Amino acid sequence: MKLAELAKAIGAKILTNSSSQEMCVEQVYAGDRISDLLNHAGEETLLVSNLASSQLVRLAELMDISGLCMVNGHMPDPAVILAANSHGTVIMVSPVGMFETCGRLYEALKPKGRGGP
Amino acid sequence: MSILSFAIRSGDYAQGGSASKGLKEQLKKIGAAPEIIRRVMIAAYEAEMNVVIHSVGGRMTVALDEEKADIEVCDDGPGIPDIEQAMKEGFSTAPAAARELGFGAGLGLPNIKKNSDYLTIESQVGKGTSVKFRILLRPQALGERMRNSLHIAPAGCRGCYHCLFACPTRALRVRGNHPEVRSELCIDCSACISACRTGALTVLGTVGQLPPGEGRVLVVPPALLSQFGPVVGRVLDSLAELGYRDIRVTQAWEDALRGAVMLLANQVSQPRPVISPCCPAAVNLVAARFPSLIGHVAPFVSPLEAVRDSLVGKRAVFVACCPAQRTALDVGRLDRNVEIIVPSVLCNAVMPLAMSQRGGVSWRDSSLQTGETSHQTSSDMNVMRVTGMQHVVNVLEKVEDGRMNDVTVLELAICDEGCFGSPLLGEDPFIARQRWVDARRPADVGAMAVRRKMPLVAKAGLRLDNDMSKAIDKLAKIDILVKSLPRKDCGLCGCPTCVAFAEDMILGKASRADCAFFHEGTEHVP
Numbered sequence: 339m340k341l342a343e344l345a346k347a348i349g350a351k352i353l354t355n356s357s358s359q360e361m362c363v364e365q366v367y368a369g370d371r372i373s374d375l376l377n378h379a380g381e382e383t384l385l386v387s388n389l390a391s392s393q394l395v396r397l398a399e400l401m402d403i404s405g406l407c408m409v410n411g412h413m414p415d416p417a418v419i420l421a422a423n424s425h426g427t428v429i430m431v432s433p434v435g436m437f438e439t440c441g442r443l444y445e446a447l448k449p450k451g452r453g454g455p
Numbered sequence: 456m457s458i459l460s461f462a463i464r465s466g467d468y469a470q471g472g473s474a475s476k477g478l479k480e481q482l483k484k485i486g487a488a489p490e491i492i493r494r495v496m497i498a499a500y501e502a503e504m505n506v507v508i509h510s511v512g513g514r515m516t517v518a519l520d521e522e523k524a525d526i527e528v529c530d531d532g533p534g535i536p537d538i539e540q541a542m543k544e545g546f547s548t549a550p551a552a553a554r555e556l557g558f559g560a561g562l563g564l565p566n567i568k569k570n571s572d573y574l575t576i577e578s579q580v581g582k583g584t585s586v587k588f589r590i591l592l593r594p595q596a597l598g599e600r601m602r603n604s605l606h607i608a609p610a611g612c613r614g615c616y617h618c619l620f621a622c623p624t625r626a627l628r629v630r631g632n633h634p635e636v637r638s639e640l641c642i643d644c645s646a647c648i649s650a651c652r653t654g655a656l657t658v659l660g661t662v663g664q665l666p667p668g669e670g671r672v673l674v675v676p677p678a679l680l681s682q683f684g685p686v687v688g689r690v691l692d693s694l695a696e697l698g699y700r701d702i703r704v705t706q707a708w709e710d711a712l713r714g715a716v717m718l719l720a721n722q723v724s725q726p727r728p729v730i731s732p733c734c735p736a737a738v739n740l741v742a743a744r745f746p747s748l749i750g751h752v753a754p755f756v757s758p759l760e761a762v763r764d765s766l767v768g769k770r771a772v773f774v775a776c777c778p779a780q781r782t783a784l785d786v787g788r789l790d791r792n793v794e795i796i797v798p799s800v801l802c803n804a805v806m807p808l809a810m811s812q813r814g815g816v817s818w819r820d821s822s823l824q825t826g827e828t829s830h831q832t833s834s835d836m837n838v839m840r841v842t843g844m845q846h847v848v849n850v851l852e853k854v855e856d857g858r859m860n861d862v863t864v865l866e867l868a869i870c871d872e873g874c875f876g877s878p879l880l881g882e883d884p885f886i887a888r889q890r891w892v893d894a895r896r897p898a899d900v901g902a903m904a905v906r907r908k909m910p911l912v913a914k915a916g917l918r919l920d921n922d923m924s925k926a927i928d929k930l931a932k933i934d935i936l937v938k939s940l941p942r943k944d945c946g947l948c949g950c951p952t953c954v955a956f957a958e959d960m961i962l963g964k965a966s967r968a969d970c971a972f973f974h975e976g977t978e979h980v981p
Contacts, residue, residue, distance in 0.1 A: 372504070373562030376497045377569075381489070389557045396472035400479060400496045402489070 339363055339447060341405050341428050344384070348442035350407060350430040353414070354422050361404045361428070366443050368436060372397065379403045386432075386439055390414040398427045405429065407443075409436045456520045457481075463503055463528070465512040468556060474515040475499040478526075481519065487592050494570040495524055495590050501563040502528035502586050508553045509533075510584070523572075527587045534580035538768035542568070542576075568767065572908055575792060576768040591909070603641045604659045604781035605648075609633045611655035619951040621650035623844055624743050624916075628959070629949040640916055642739035643779035644869045646844050649878040658778050658797050658879060665772075665804045666794055668698025672771040674762050676705045678875040679774055679798055681890035682882050683809040688894075693808035703766075706891075707902035708758035709733060713866075715904030716753045717838075720863050726751050728839070728854065728862040733758060736779035737847060737867040738911065745851045746913035751865075754907045757783055761905040763793060774798055776877035777870065798879045837863040843871045917958065933957045940970065947971040 342359040345352050352359060367378035368386035372393065375385055379401035386407040387394060395418055398406055405428035408414060413431060422429045432439040459481060461474035478499055482492050499515065506513040506528060513530030535541050542564050549559025564586075568574050571588035578584040614632040626640035627647055634647075634655060648656050673694060680687045694702060712733055720729040728751065732738045735757040741748050756764070759773065760783050770792045775781040784795050839862045841850045847867045853859050870876035875891070876884035919933075920926035936957040943953070948969040950956040959965035967973055 370557055371560040371562070372557040373501065373560045373566050375557070376500065377562075377566065380493070387557070391556050392469055393471065393556055393558075396476070397500070400472060400475055400500055401493065 341384070341430075344443070344446055345430045347446040348432060348439065349434075350432040350439075352428060352430045353419050354427065354429050356423060356426045356428055358404070358426050358428055363404050363447070366440070366447065368440050376401065384443070386436065386443070388412070388436060390418065392418050392421055394418075395421045395425065395427055395429075398422070399425045403427075407432055407439065409434070409439045456518060459517040459519065461515045461517075463506040463513050463515060463530070465507060465510055465530075467507060468553075471504055471507040472500055474503050478515070478517055478524075481517075482524070482592075485519065485521075485592075491590065491592055495526070498567040498570040498588055498590065499526055499528070501566045502526070502588070504558060505563050505586070506530045508549050508558055513583070521592070523592055524590050525587070526590070527585060529583060529585040531583045532581060534582055535576070535578040535584055536580050538576050538578055542767060568764070569908070574767055577792075578768070602782055602785075603636065603638050603643045604775075604778035604785065605636055605641060605643065606657050606659040607634050607636065608655050608657065611653045613653055613655075615652065616946045616949075617650040617652065618647035618656060619946045619949070621646045621844075622951065623740060623848060625951045625955050627951065628955075628964075631949075637917070639914075639918070640743070641778075642736060642743050642914075643777070643782050644736035644740065644844065645777040645779075645878050646869065648777075649870075658775065658781055660781065660795060660797055663796055663800050665697070665796065665800050668694070668700070670770055671699065671794075672701045672703060672766055672769055673699040674703045674705065674759070674766075674771055674773045675801070676759075676774065676776055676874045677891045678776065678873075678877060678880055678884075678887055679801065680704065681875070681887040681894065682798075682802060682880055683805065685890055685893070687891070690805060690809050693805045696808055697804060699772075703762055703900065705758045705762060707900060708761045708904075711902040712755055712758050712761065712904045713838075713864075715755060716864055719753050727860050728865040729753050730854075731864055731866045732756065732907075733866055734779070734868040734870075734873065735759075735783045736777055736869040739779060739914070740847065740867075740869065741851065742911055743914040743916060744848075745855055748851065748854055749911050749913060751854065752911055754910070756905045756907055759784060761903065764905045765903070766792075768792070770794075772796060774801055776874045776879055779869075798877070802881075837861070838866060839864070840866040840868075842868040842873055842876065844869050919958070919962070929961050933961050936960060941972040943972070945971065 339362065341361050341363060344363055362382050363384045364382035366384045366386060369375050370388050375387065375397060379385060381402060383403045384405050384407055385403055386409060388409060390408045390412050394406055408431045411431060411433045419429060461477050463474055464470060475496055479492060479496055482495060503515060510530030511532050516527045518525040540546055544565045545561040547559045547561035553559045567588055572591050574588040576586050612632045612634055614629060616629055618627050618634060619629060623646055624640045624642055626637045628635045680690045683690050691702060712731065716729055716731045719725060730751045730753065732752055732755050738752060741752055759780050763784060772794045773784050775784060775795050776798060781795055784793060841847055847869060872884035872888045875888040919929040937954055940953040940957060948956050950959055956965055960967065
């Protein structure tokens with residue numbers, strides 16, 4: 339699913355102006371430890387995290403992931419958004435907590451035609 | 456070769472990762488595969504952030520060539536007091552400031568290890584730490600130009616040609632009492648060494664002194680401990696006298712591997728039988744002669760490599776019993792902490808001591824267990840153990856034909872009775888193995904099976920020409936040539952078969968006159 343569509347589906351707001359909103363998301367990984375995020379950051383991955391630091395943007399840049407999703411409506415520093423804009427990384431902010439964000443993402447991305455868990 | 460260098464500033468979280476980013480740009484420019492870049496980035500970023508978080512500052516130096524990236528991340532202090540502890544997942548000394556940013560999970564060094572092909576850490580408290588790792592940029596390419604550890608001493612050769620026919624991949628030639636090895640075909644097994652009666656073929660590094668034992672871990676196979684008579688404890692005593700107090704016997708890692716392979720074999724999706732990678736030469740044989748079976752090989756490294764993995768940052772002496780083990784340990788020569796010796800070096804040192812002691816002395820009595828614990832685990836599962844080159848080849852052919860699907864796990868070893876049958880050891884393999892089975896042995900230390908970092912790939916073997924259309928031409932020529940040869944496979948030309956002789960002729964490495972049945976002016980002699 340395209341990042342922009344996904345953000346709409348989970349009620350998140352995209353903060354960056356990058357054209358890579360067209361990028362696709364195939365998998366999602368949520369976590370708060372950099373090492374875990376690194377290990378699970380593949381192509382077409384959306385990372386969901388409570389962290390909202392410039393380090394997360396750096397990680398996104400190094401690992402070529404699709405985008406980052408902050409949770410709890412937590413707005414990152416303008417500097418972080420600036421950095422993300424300059425590298426073409428997409429940041430979205432979900433108004434709800436990590437648990438509910440993940441639930442919404444699952445609903446949006448789960449294979450169609452099959453039931454829930 | 457290109458050398459890049461990046462400074463890393465201590466505590467500068469905002470800029471942290473910029474060295475890794477610089478490296479990434481370079482890797483993209485040289486066309487490294489995305490999957491490889493991903494591995495490099497994980498390892499480099501973790502190493503870089505370690506310097507930012509823990510040290511007073513340092514630098515990242517990268518040596519790039521077409522095959523590999525050698526990365527060294529070093530700092531000027533404060534150093535790691537206990538590297539083994541630092542390698543443990545979950546251990547971290549990161550300050551609260553770093554933890555708030557999501558660092559300090561204690562996964563940094565383990566992550567580097569997981570994503571690099573070789574890793575070594577040196578650290579001195581007060582001086583600094585150096586983390587060096589290598590990532591192969593084209594793992595397949597390296598496999599094609601296979602390294603091997605077979606050593607040829609032409610002076611000893613008397614031209615008996617026994618090795619020619621022993622080689623399972625037809626990698627040897629004998630020209631005027633000089634054995635030659637086609638390294639692209641050699642699988643580093645011990646078959647030719649076993650066949651050689653004169654000692655002209657052996658493993659690299661046969662000369663050499665036993666390094667002093669102080670401060671070094673000694674890694675030995677069980678086979679070595681049962682070379683000197685029935686009391687294994689006595690050998691351990693002798694080794695302790697030589698200063699080797701920290702001894703790891705590879706049995707524990709063999710058992711760990713067996714356990715891991717069985718767990719894997721329980722999965723329905725796994726093609727049967729699952730081949731255990733307990734013998735690196737057998738794995739090479741599969742990759743070279745039975746590439747269709749690569750999916751059957753469990754994705755773990757050999758027990759000896761697993762030991763090496765557990766000893767990162769420690770000085771260790773390894774005893775390698777065959778070329779394959781030596782190659783597996785030696786690849787890259789990156790780790791200065793690893794020293795490799797052949798059994799004779801150790802045997803010569805131990806022999807006088809082991810023989811002079813009287814009585815059944817047992818080394819650290821409490822830490823010795825009575826033998827044969829390992830095979831009990833296999834009783835409830837269908838594990839088949841096959842040893843000896845000819846039997847291994849026979850069984851693999853049957854697996855290829857799909858006639859072995861009733862076997863769950865296949866343990867293959869090229870030497871008779873596994874490493875007990877290494878041609879570098881003197882004792883009869885059956886006697887040596889029985890001694891070990893009966894022996895009281897050192898308690899198992901926490902041994903674990905280690906997953907392969909890169910998938911096993913087929914060995915390309917002989918390439919007639921890099922240009923495929925030319926290679927096809929050559930193929931046709933070889934076909935015609937073979938028909939004109941006697942096809943007795945006598946070996947007198949120095950090639951193991953007439954087909955190999957024809958290939959060598961087309962490649963310009965042999966001449967028609969080498970054939971004993973060839974006479975000038977005759978085209979086809981019976």
